[in-house]
Amino acid sequence: MIILFISSGLFLGWTLGANDAANVFGSAVGSRMLSFTRAAVIASVFVILGAVVQGSGASDTLGRLGSVNAIGGAFTVALAAGVTVYFMTRAGLPVSTTQAIVGAIVGWNFFTDNAIDTKSLVQIVTTWITGPVLGAVFAYALYHLVRITRKRIKIHLLLYESYIRTGLMIAGAFGAFSLGANNIANVMGVFVPSVSLGDANFGLFTLTGAQQLFFLGGIAIAAGILTYSKKVMQTVGANLLELTSEAAFVVVLSQALVLFIFSSSSLSGLMVRIGLPAIPLVPVSSTQVVVGAVIGIGLYKGVRNINMKVLGSIASGWITTPVAAGLLSFILLFFVKNLFGIDVGHSVSPSVGITGELNVAQIIKYSIIILLVITAIYLVYLLLAEKKKTDSLNKKYY
Amino acid sequence: MSLFTRTTKELTVKIDEFFDTVEIGILIFKEGVKAYVNGDHDAFQNHLTRIDELENKADKLQRSIENDMMVHSILPQQRSEIVKLLWQLDEILDTSKSTLNEFYIEMPHIPHSLAQDFTSLAEVSGNAAEELMPAARAFFREPYAVREKLIKVYFFERETDKAAFQMKKKVFHEMNDLSLAEKAHIRYITHHIESISDTAQDAADLLASMAIRLML
Numbered sequence: 169m170i171i172l173f174i175s176s177g178l179f180l181g182w183t184l185g186a187n188d189a190a191n192v193f194g195s196a197v198g199s200r201m202l203s204f205t206r207a208a209v210i211a212s213v214f215v216i217l218g219a220v221v222q223g224s225g226a227s228d229t230l231g232r233l234g235s236v237n238a239i240g241g242a243f244t245v246a247l248a249a250g251v252t253v254y255f256m257t258r259a260g261l262p263v264s265t266t267q268a269i270v271g272a273i274v275g276w277n278f279f280t281d282n283a284i285d286t287k288s289l290v291q292i293v294t295t296w297i298t299g300p301v302l303g304a305v306f307a308y309a310l311y312h313l314v315r316i317t318r319k320r321i322k323i324h325l326l327l328y329e330s331y332i333r334t335g336l337m338i339a340g341a342f343g344a345f346s347l348g349a350n351n352i353a354n355v356m357g358v359f360v361p362s363v364s365l366g367d368a369n370f371g372l373f374t375l376t377g378a379q380q381l382f383f384l385g386g387i388a389i390a391a392g393i394l395t396y397s398k399k400v401m402q403t404v405g406a407n408l409l410e411l412t413s414e415a416a417f418v419v420v421l422s423q424a425l426v427l428f429i430f431s432s433s434s435l436s437g438l439m440v441r442i443g444l445p446a447i448p449l450v451p452v453s454s455t456q457v458v459v460g461a462v463i464g465i466g467l468y469k470g471v472r473n474i475n476m477k478v479l480g481s482i483a484s485g486w487i488t489t490p491v492a493a494g495l496l497s498f499i500l501l502f503f504v505k506n507l508f509g510i511d512v513g514h515s516v517s518p519s520v521g522i523t524g525e526l527n528v529a530q531i532i533k534y535s536i537i538i539l540l541v542i543t544a545i546y547l548v549y550l551l552l553a554e555k556k557k558t559d560s561l562n563k564k565y566y
Numbered sequence: 567m568s569l570f571t572r573t574t575k576e577l578t579v580k581i582d583e584f585f586d587t588v589e590i591g592i593l594i595f596k597e598g599v600k601a602y603v604n605g606d607h608d609a610f611q612n613h614l615t616r617i618d619e620l621e622n623k624a625d626k627l628q629r630s631i632e633n634d635m636m637v638h639s640i641l642p643q644q645r646s647e648i649v650k651l652l653w654q655l656d657e658i659l660d661t662s663k664s665t666l667n668e669f670y671i672e673m674p675h676i677p678h679s680l681a682q683d684f685t686s687l688a689e690v691s692g693n694a695a696e697e698l699m700p701a702a703r704a705f706f707r708e709p710y711a712v713r714e715k716l717i718k719v720y721f722f723e724r725e726t727d728k729a730a731f732q733m734k735k736k737v738f739h740e741m742n743d744l745s746l747a748e749k750a751h752i753r754y755i756t757h758h759i760e761s762i763s764d765t766a767q768d769a770a771d772l773l774a775s776m777a778i779r780l781m782l
Contacts, residue, residue, distance in 0.1 A: 200639045200642045201639065201642060319708075319710065322707050322708050323707070324578050324706050324707055325641070325644075325705070325706040325707070325709075325780075326574045326577055326578050326581075326640060326641065326706065327574050327575070327578065329574075329640065329641055330573075330574040330640075412643060412782075413643065469782060
């Protein structure tokens with residue numbers, strides 16, 4: 169029965185594997201630097217590892233946003249997210265599993281009259297913006313480092329390429345691990361509060377109930393990678409991201425780092441120990457981080473025309489995806505509860521709408537951060553546009 | 567450490583060996599022309615045999631490099647351009663060999679007064695091709711240095727054009743003792759020697775664009 173209920177999560181995992189593995193190995197496979205079989209095997213193994221070993225951090229944050237306390241509700245929430253992703257993808261709209269599941273959970277909160285933990289929500293939404301920005305920053309810095317190193321060591325192009333190829337495999341494995349660790353929350357996070365499995369002792373190690381769920385989710389993601397990601401990887405590599413091998417390496421590494429940062433509880437703990445604020449452990453969209461990283465490389469290379477349409481479509485996805493998933497979740501929950509009589513959850517902390525530990529000062533702080541980031545992006549764009557104008561004038565008159 | 571290092575190192579050695587072969591071939595060509603013009607037939611014959619061997623070796627290396635790059639999917643983004651570059655470098659060696667063969671088969675009559683002009687023409691044309699080699703090697707190790715190394719190729723190519731023009735002018739305007747057939751024959755051989763630097767210039771253009779693309 170449990171398997172039947174978590175099937176919607178497994179479907180979500182399958183779509184995640186089919187689509188998001190391309191962000192990790194797409195450019196390597198598309199440019200034929202790595203064979204699909206090798207990439208798929210590495211990605212599958214490390215996605216499962218990441219999900220089981222480090223999946224709990226981001227999942228806890230989603231749990232705080234809305235602890236879906238009935239398996240029927242968890243099934244419906246995951247289904248709403250999966251259906252939203254499916255239809256928005258078919259309609260050619262930018263979509264992210266992360267944003268869909270958050271919207272669906274908020275929909276569940278409204279339906280069951282549970283309080284929305286605003287602090288968690290703001291944390292999650294802030295990460296949607298900081299994720300791609302951080303991806304761009306990492307990519308810019310790493311690309312600079314790679315280029316400088318290459319110039320200094322004067323290594324033979326073939327040898328250099330073979331190191332990059334090996335680097336791509338290692339970074340890809342790291343990326344797959346981080347993808348599993350960060351995005352397993354989207355796939356299985358909603359089931360954690362409602363499905364209670366006992367610890368499984370394997371002699372050498374013990375898997376908690378949540379880890380067993382993450383393992384299943386990891387297998388679903390791996391199945392998506394093995395069965396359906398080939399076409400996506402080849403499309404991504406050949407059409408969308410025409411990157412050099414070193415740029416592809418930097419993009420994959422940047423994405424892996426960003427996803428790792430937002431899923432590593434050890435790293436977050438370390439930050440606290442050294443007196444810095446804790447890193448929010450939040451699921452982020454790997455696709456959007458990749459787009460951020462590509463923009464970072466573009467900025468390094470002096471690309472003057474940033475395609476504002478791409479940025480605009482990402483930003484619109486931040487709103488449309490959760491709203492669509494939230495509405496669908498609300499409607500589906502209504503039918504599942506009233507038509508099939510399935511328990512979809514109950515109110516734990518009845519609210520008048522929004523509660524949580526967040527105070528006005530914190531809301532202002534987060535708003536200022538978001539505004540600053542948006543302003544910074546806009547200023548960079550203006551600067552580049554101005555430079556382009558000056559260059560074209562110089563060309564014209566001299 | 568890289569999992570692909572062995573294949574890569576073997577291929578690196580092959581590419582270096584290919585460049586060495588072409589470079590030696592160009593030197594042999596210059597010596598061959600000098601030997602023919604000076605009437606040293608034994609030396610000319612030796613150079614002819616040697617350039618033939620080198621040309622065969624370069625062909626084999628070129629095919630082997632292409633094959634390895636395809637089979638092991640090495641440098642997928644630059645592969646087609648590298649293959650084209652190797653083809654053009656091999657073309658230089660082919661032209662050098664066929665020019666010496668033409669000397670051997672057609673035995674053009676080179677008047678004593680033209681000996682120095684012929685030697686100089688072969689020298690500058692060969693220099694254009696010779697200067698291409700450091701740039702081609704640099705593409706693989708320091709692409710930033712390719713452009714500056716190509717300057718000499720363009721310089722020698724222009725010098726070759728000038729030398730060939732002067733020589734043809736001299737033959738047709740001043741050397742009335744030669745028959746029209748002899749003049750046409752000399753022009754034909756001159757044209758062949760000139761084509762070595764022309765091919766070098768084409769390869770230089772390709773190399774320059776490859777280096778820019780690699781640095782982007």
